[in-house]
Amino acid sequence: MRLQRLIVTLIALIVGYTLIFPSFERSRFPVKEAQARGLILPPPVVKLLALEFKTITADFLFSRASQYYGGRSSRPGVWTKSDYVWLYNNLLVITELDPYFEDPYYFGNAIFTWGAGAVNEADKLLEKGTNARTWDWQLPFFLGFNKFYFLHENKEGADDLLIAAKRPGSWEGLPMLAARLYSNTGRTENAIDFLEIFSKNEKNIKIKVNYEIRLDALRSILNIEKAVAAYRHKKGKLPKDLHVLVRSGILAEIPKDPYGGKFYLGNDGSVKTTSKLAPIIPNITNQNEKTDIKR
């Protein structure tokens, strides 16, 4: 009799537990949201508190940061400048705990460059990674690309490419690319070369597809640029618009912009598109909204 009563009580309690659980979970949500970012302590303090568990602390902080980013960036509008500041400070702590860890550099470069407009922060991380991971050619390669593509610092970018070229396993065309950057020629061709390597080395299919779309657009731009140059060489002046190139038989047809925009010629003869080449990583805040990250 006593045992039966005990079993009934236990079952009733379990049913009650199941019933209250959703409400409990709901009430946790705002608290969880508020705490999602979590505290960032200064790197020396974290180092002190981590005792001998520095690598696993770095692992934990990194997975927390990347999940926070993943959760927030999939909801447009909630991603703010302070999120970037938090992420950047997080990555600084992680790379202080384990300076050889590749993921924070790779992740930082991916989120701070395209669309985010915080190339300087990405570059600071990449520089730290280039110095620590002395065998890794990809980090100085990314650094070189950022300086060339976003900051228009060709000479500095070329310097980084030469650092990458000296490291094992690097692409054999790097010294050639660096030479072209030094001589300030072939901007579109250089961008294509960079992106081809990015795409080749990228395992993530989603990012790879984005690279391929951009490559497609850049190859079209290169085609038009060559046609413009040929027209100028032949007629001694710039074409009025792209249709002139088609009518004169230099360009077979006006290529389509894979981003859905239309190509046109600027006043200086440069090739432009109405889509302005949308950011390669989607869901990352408004492309035109510059985020200036300062600690």
Added chain:
Amino acid sequence: MNGIISLANITFKEGIRNRALFGIFIMALLAFALTVILTSLFMKDIVRVAASLSLTTISFSGLLMVIFIGTNLVSKDIDKRTIYMVISRPISRAEYIVGKFVGLCFLIIASITFLGIVSSLPVLITGLNYHNPQNIFSWGVYITALIFIAMKLMLIAGVIIFWSSITSTSFISLVLTIAVYIIGSPNEVVKGFLDMKMEGMNISPLMSAVIKIVYYVFPNLSAFDLKIQAANGISISAGYIAWTSVYWLFYTAIIVSAGALVMERREFP
């Protein structure tokens, strides 16, 4: 000498039979299994993460083992008064201390070897599943890090022996050993702050003297922490290995001898 070996054997067997050891091993095995799942949260450096988690698991479970089973094995004799039976035998008190220490070392070597072999599985599995040409992981460094974890645990075992010879309850020696571990792990970093002489940071001469004394008296446990190097495949110089081993040898020998000395002089009620 025979007395030491047979006491070491008894201590080792007693430790292996301890139920807590099974609990610690099961926890470690679950953590290794979890490692394979957790690595999917990361992007490129998967093998690094697997190696980092595996080594942390080994270090942490080794620490639990030495601190809980070790204090139990050594202090129990004094706590439960079974020491009278030991000291009435033809074995000196110093031999008793050394025998206990050697037995603990056997236990540490056996456990770390077992956990080390099992821990290589998640690293191997992730290595086969994710190829990352930018990863320079090396088994040589990984094994070196395992050996250094074992050395660190043996040093802590020496600390346990020392405290057990002074105090009469196992709980107090457990707390004191944990205190040594917590002070010993970051004390190099604290000394580093002192040496940097950062501007705007005023450290009183007394504080600075205390930090220096702590640095030299307490063990520098961060010297044995090669997890960052092992996870990333950063090679360790032969000089580092040699000098750290010499440091380890001296520190452990001093602390065990001090324990033996205290034991020789100690009066049991």
